[in-house]
Amino acid sequence: MKIINIVGARPNLMKIAPIMTAMRGCPDIEPVLVHTGQHYDENMSGIFFQELGIRPPDYNLGIGSGTHTWQTAQVMLALETLLLDLRPDLVLVVGDVNSTLAAALVAAKLQIRLAHVEAGLRSYDRTMPEEINRIVTDSLADFLFTTERAANENLQREGISADKIFFVGNVMIDTLLNQRAHALDLQMPSRFGIQANQYALLTLHRPSNVDTPRVLAGILTALVEIQAMLPIVFPIHPRTLKRMDEMGLGDRARAMPNLKIIEPLGYHEFLGLMAQARFVLTDSGGIQEETTILGVPCLTLRENTERPITIIEGTNELVGASPEQIVSAARRIVRGEIKSVRAPEGWDGKAAERIVGILQTSPDRMGDARLD
Numbered sequence: 001m002k003i004i005n006i007v008g009a010r011p012n013l014m015k016i017a018p019i020m021t022a023m024r025g026c027p028d029i030e031p032v033l034v035h036t037g038q039h040y041d042e043n044m045s046g047i048f049f050q051e052l053g054i055r056p057p058d059y060n061l062g063i064g065s066g067t068h069t070w071q072t073a074q075v076m077l078a079l080e081t082l083l084l085d086l087r088p089d090l091v092l093v094v095g096d097v098n099s100t101l102a103a104a105l106v107a108a109k110l111q112i113r114l115a116h117v118e119a120g121l122r123s124y125d126r127t128m129p130e131e132i133n134r135i136v137t138d139s140l141a142d143f144l145f146t147t148e149r150a151a152n153e154n155l156q157r158e159g160i161s162a163d164k165i166f167f168v169g170n171v172m173i174d175t176l177l178n179q180r181a182h183a184l185d186l187q188m189p190s191r192f193g194i195q196a197n198q199y200a201l202l203t204l205h206r207p208s209n210v211d212t213p214r215v216l217a218g219i220l221t222a223l224v225e226i227q228a229m230l231p232i233v234f235p236i237h238p239r240t241l242k243r244m245d246e247m248g249l250g251d252r253a254r255a256m257p258n259l260k261i262i263e264p265l266g267y268h269e270f271l272g273l274m275a276q277a278r279f280v281l282t283d284s285g286g287i288q289e290e291t292t293i294l295g296v297p298c299l300t301l302r303e304n305t306e307r308p309i310t311i312i313e314g315t316n317e318l319v320g321a322s323p324e325q326i327v328s329a330a331r332r333i334v335r336g337e338i339k340s341v342r343a344p345e346g347w348d349g350k351a352a353e354r355i356v357g358i359l360q361t362s363p364d365r366m367g368d369a370r371l372d
Contacts, residue, residue, distance in 0.1 A: 001032045004088040007057070008038035008099025011027070011047060011286050014267065015094040015117060017052040017354035018174035024357060032086065036099040037062040047266045052175065068098055068129050075102035083110055090115055090122065090359065094171070096285075104137040115170060117355060119144035121285075121306035122150025127208070131284075131306070133323040145355050147289075148160045148309040148344060163362070168354040169346025170287055173293050177349040179271060180294075188272035192260055194231050196276040200330070205237040206283040208321075209301055213247045215321050219301060220252055222326035227258035229334050230283075233273060235265045279333045281326070289315045293343060297333045299326065309344045 003023065007016050016033070023031035035057035049056060061078040063071060075098065083091070083106060091107040093100040094117040107114040119138050123131050138144055138155060146152050147170040154167050189196050202223070210216055226232060244250040253259060265273070271290070274280060279289060279297040288307050291298035292314025297321045312317035315338075319325045 001028060001090065001359070002032065002086065002088040003090045003092055004032050004034055004083065005092045005094075006034050006036065006079075006099060006103040007094065008036040008063075009095075009097040011284075012094050012099070013052060013054065014050040014175045014286070015171045017054050017356060018171050018178070019092070019117065020054060020096075022352040022356040026360060028360065029356070032059070032088065034079070034082065035060045036079070036102070037064055037072060038075070038099045039099060044171055045244075051267045052179070065310065071098045071217075072102045074107075075099050076106050079103055079106045079177060080110070083107070083112060088112060090143075094118055094227075096121070096133045096137070098129070098133065100137055101133040104140045108140040114140055115143035115144045115145065115359065116141040117145045118147055120146045120153075120155040120165070121256045122151075122154045123304045123306040125304050134306070143358065145351075145358075147346070147351075148307070150308055155212050166354075167346065168358070169348060169351035170289060170344070171351045171355070172289055173347040174352050176271065176290055176293055179268060180275065183268045183271035184275060186268060186272045188269055189276055192231075192233060192262075194233070197278050199231040199233055199277060200226060201273050201277040202232050203237070203280075203282045203284050203287060204234075204236040204240050204301065206302070210240045210243045210285050213249070216244065216247060216249060218321055218323045220249060222323040222330075223259055224256060225323075225327045226281075226330045227256050229330065230278060231258045231260060232256075233260045233262065233277075235270060236266065239350070241344060279330065281330075288314070289347075291315050292341060293347060295339055295341060299333075300330050301326065313342050313344050315339070315341050323353045327329050 005016055007013055020031055023029045037060055044322060059082060063074045090113045091103055092115040093103045104114055116137050121134055125131055142164060144155055145168045152167055153163050156162060204210060244253055275294050277296055280291050280321045281299050283301045285307060288298055288300055288310040292310045296315060298316045300316055301321055302318060303320045305318060317329055319329045
């Protein structure tokens, strides 16, 4: 069975790594890795292949950056030609980036079966490009692999047959559990002259936070107060840095004595910092999941989340972009007010094995590897 696995952006790589490993262990599966090039520079993509032990992609479409529509269209045009040439039995996509949507549309048009890993997540905020990508991809998929029970319920409410839905757990956690020891060995806090559990870690990239001067300025106002409590390490996304400077906010950020603005980090380096942080401030989806397993408090700078399990059972708290809410939540954590958490069901390092087990089975036995 020839399976084309599609990745496009940095978050995809942590999800595809354990799946490729599991597929390579199956003699009846021929896995092919296609990188669309949506993230294309070394810091945002290349280093992750090396760190996660992913072989170089069999094909790189080299699409690059652009508007959401342009990027999606370019991936579709390039991928259609490739799929017509390779004639796979299945296309597998992960996550919710533009490359995921593009590959789903092409597979559907060519009548190639489609598997979506991380299906069913919903923020119910259609101003988020990722939400549109998720909804369309799920509506087209033949195999929908979910990370939490709420995702199954979302899909069934949308009219998707239960026979297509498989609760398998979280492949990002497969990677985290496999790589955590190595990340801790790097002793990342000492590289920045800080002590474990005595600093905060920040990521910020979502357009709703970095494209509006009022919102971004408000977040910086909160950071002024938080960095007075403890140091903040900020691996800055290139787009965020560009927006800050365009808005005249870059100098304000650089003037904060305890805000350490650094270049994007590799997977192990970032995981090493995240695992030992007092808390994390982020607008990322995946970091909400990773901090839950690490037991590190997470303050999500958004009004909603497509990953409710990270709030119900995990360390996550939605604080929006209000400076007052952000600072108040940070103060509570610094005072030691931390909620008890537990690992969500199926986040056990075996999700990729379950996915590949399902894909190997015949149609009348497709449910054998479910977590049900």
